[in-house]
Amino acid sequence: MELFANLAHGFVVAFSPINLLMCLIGALVGTLVGVLPGIGTIATVAMLLPITFGLPPVGALIMLAGIYYGAQYGGSTTSILVNIPGEATSVVTALDGHQMAKQGRAGPALAIAAIGSFFAGCVATVLIAVLGAPLTKLALAFGPAEYFSLMVLGLIFAVVLAKGSVLKAIAMIVFGLLLSMVGSDIETGASRMAFNIPELADGLGFATVAMGVFGFAEIIRNLDHGAEMDRNLVQQKITGLMPTRKDLIDSSPAILRGTVLGSILGILPGGGAVIASFAAYTLEKKLAKNPSRFGRGAIEGVAAPESANNAAAQTSFIPLLTLGIPPNAVMALMVGAMTIHGIVPGPQVMQKQPDLVWGMIASMWIGNLMLIIINLPLVGIWVRLLRVPYRLMFPSIVVFCAIGIYSVNNAPVDVVLAGAFGLVGYWLIKHDFEPAPLLLGMVLGPLMEENLRRALLISRGDWSVFLSRPLSAVLLAIAAGLLVLAVLPALRAKRDEVFVESEG
Amino acid sequence: MSDTPSEAPVKSILPKWVRGPQDFIGGLAMMAVALFALWASSDLQGMHGFSFGAGTAPRMFAVLLLLLGGAVALVGILKDGPHIAPYSWRGPLFVSAAIVFFALAIRPLGLVVSAFAAFLIAAMGSHETKWIEAIIVGACLTVGCALLFPYVLGLPMPMFPRFLIQ
Structure with missing residues (x-):
């Protein structure tokens, strides 16, 4: 019954006027960036990090969370109406969703996407509440050795489930770990790799690097293709939002399966919402009696991935809130947001900051409700926004980001650093290095180093401690097994197949 | 000079034994x-x-x-791998220039001037920019930011050039 007391407490927190407002703003901004192609969720959360500085911590995190799941809603709108996925998570939705729109059934497609997302969001909210407390208890029993091994496992998971070369992704993690070590050493206070630059004495700002690598780099890359993107909007008016009875019957099992699959994949570190939507689509196609319907406007092809990505977006908060380990780049940014407000993420957060954790969980349910209410009537406005050309959007983002970074510390050097990381990020993209693992490495760096040092201090310098403690050994064994599996050719082919599916 | 990278394979300066x-x-x-x-x-x-x-x-x-x-x-x-993707120069150059200009100008010139100027510099990063439109949007953005950051969010920063205030 503790669960209900906690949830009730959460709803009290989330229903305060300021938090309701933050939730609404987050959901709206999320939908907006979800709708607009060319601005990713990660970049947006990075951009808004500095702004949350002046807000109370609970409100700030509620807003950032709203952006993340709001973007999953918004992404589907663009996929269905324009056939350009606003977000990576909605790539597969475009396959059948846009076909439905062409057949004049845009309304039902949008409605099913929203209903599926809402259902998935509700399930995921309950799941977070249920799993939160027991996982936290487990985490509190961890010693430094177990914690270190857990982080290794988390990072390996992230690498295995992500797209692209495993080797390069690990290199990016280590690069991130190195970046996290710039600044003062936690134990001795010695200045490390800071070259006597006073702004570096406290380390590289997390918001600075994130904004550079995701915000600026993405803009520069988008400019490569010229600022104009084709936007062949579906011209006919959207009539009749209501899905038919048959639509509902056809899509409800798909929504259910998508939710389950998405919830599981969301908890695992790595792909999160993106891989969840791909996997859900693949599953539906495999289970369908008549797979040839897919790609020609099958409603299951909209319902399943949209439910899955929303479920995954929300369950990925579980490792963050209970273990303090971010499973993907957006969650890494949430860690950044918590740190800005002086909250150290980890199992103790749930006990020390019940307002924050339960308020955020409750706000997710409220946010989902807001999204379904505001989104369907507002579709027309979102579509009109798509006509804002990128040539006006990108300089605005640049300026907005620059002011944002400056405002964190009132330091012009931070702005220049972010610009430099923008160029680094552009180079990384050109060489097919994924920037997300870099961010994960940078966030986990201080925690990993601290636990590694403590574990070795307790064991008197004996490295075998990581293998002699059973829990730690199991975690490391799973990590090693995953890594071996990932480089095996058979599984690699399968993994690539999941990502290639969309291009067909 | 085109600012969009060409699709033609770039002549590699690397020795032949480099396959990717x-x-x-x-x-x-x-x-x-x-x-x-x-x-x-x-x-x-x-x-x-x-x-x-x-x-x-x-x-x-x-x-x-x-x-x-x-x-x-x-x-x-x-292993055979892709060639180095061609870089374009226009986007990176003007976006970086806008960022550096903003960093240098924010203290002496204040938010209003530096944000507006940075917007126009960044806008040069695309050859599709239409100037009248860009100036209007840039002005609106500047006004919006000048209200949002110091007043709504309570993050104080210099607004106008120092020599004007004194």
């Missing part, structure tokens, strides 16, 4: 980063007894990155 130039260069660059980190942390204290010094972890991870970078470069030698 993208990975090869990428790996070398990671190795360079690792060597730089090793050099930068060389003045830090290492292990004393069985406890880590300030320099232990950075050197450990730098060595790891050196090995990983080597492995990536090796893949680039052994």
Whole structure:
């Protein structure tokens, strides 16, 4: 019954006027960036990090969370109406969703996407509440050795489930770990790799690097293709939002399966919402009696991935809130947001900051409700926004980001650093290095180093401690097994197949 | 001069035995980063007894990155891979210029001037920019930010050029 007391407490927190407002703003901004192609969720959360500085911590995190799941809603709108996925998570939705729109059934497609997302969001909210407390208890029993091994496992998971070369992704993690070590050493206070630059004495700002690598780099890359993107909007008016009875019957099992699959994949570190939507689509196609319907406007092809990505977006908060380990780049940014407000993420957060954790969980349910209410009537406005050309959007983002970074510390050097990381990020993209693992490495760096040092201090310098403690050994064994599996050719082919599916 | 990268294969300056130039260069660059980190942390204290010094972890991870970078470069030698994607110059140049200008101007010139000017510099990054439109949007954005950051969010920053206020 503790669960209900906690949830009730959460709803009290989330229903305060300021938090309701933050939730609404987050959901709206999320939908907006979800709708607009060319601005990713990660970049947006990075951009808004500095702004949350002046807000109370609970409100700030509620807003950032709203952006993340709001973007999953918004992404589907663009996929269905324009056939350009606003977000990576909605790539597969475009396959059948846009076909439905062409057949004049845009309304039902949008409605099913929203209903599926809402259902998935509700399930995921309950799941977070249920799993939160027991996982936290487990985490509190961890010693430094177990914690270190857990982080290794988390990072390996992230690498295995992500797209692209495993080797390069690990290199990016280590690069991130190195970046996290710039600044003062936690134990001795010695200045490390800071070259006597006073702004570096406290380390590289997390918001600075994130904004550079995701915000600026993405803009520069988008400019490569010229600022104009084709936007062949579906011209006919959207009539009749209501899905038919048959639509509902056809899509409800798909929504259910998508939710389950998405919830599981969301908890695992790595792909999160993106891989969840791909996997859900693949599953539906495999289970369908008549797979040839897919790609020609099958409603299951909209319902399943949209439910899955929303479920995954929300369950990925579980490792963050209970273990303090971010499973993907957006969650890494949430860690950044918590740190800005002086909250150290980890199992103790749930006990020390019940307002924050339960308020955020409750706000997710409220946010989902807001999204379904505001989104369907507002579709027309979102579509009109798509006509804002990128040539006006990108300089605005640049300026907005620059002011944002400056405002964190009132330091012009931070702005220049972010610009430099923008160029680094552009180079990384050109060489097919994924920037997300870099961010994960940078966030986990201080925690990993601290636990590694403590574990070795307790064991008197004996490295075998990581293998002699059973829990730690199991975690490391799973990590090693995953890594071996990932480089095996058979599984690699399968993994690539999941990502290639969309291009067909 | 076109600012969109051409699709034609770039003539490789790398020797023939490099089969995946993208990975090869990428790996070398990671190795360079690792060597730089090793050099930068060389003045830090290492292990004393069985406890880590300030320099232990950075050197450990730098060595790891050196090995990983080597492995990536090796893949680039052994396996056929993509060529280095062509870079364009216009976007990176003007976006960076806008950022650097903003950083230099925010203290002496204040938010209003530096934001507006940075907007126009960044807008030069695309050849599709229409100037009248850009000036209007830039002005609106500047006004919006000048209200949002100091008043709504309560983050104080200089608004106008210093010489005007005095």
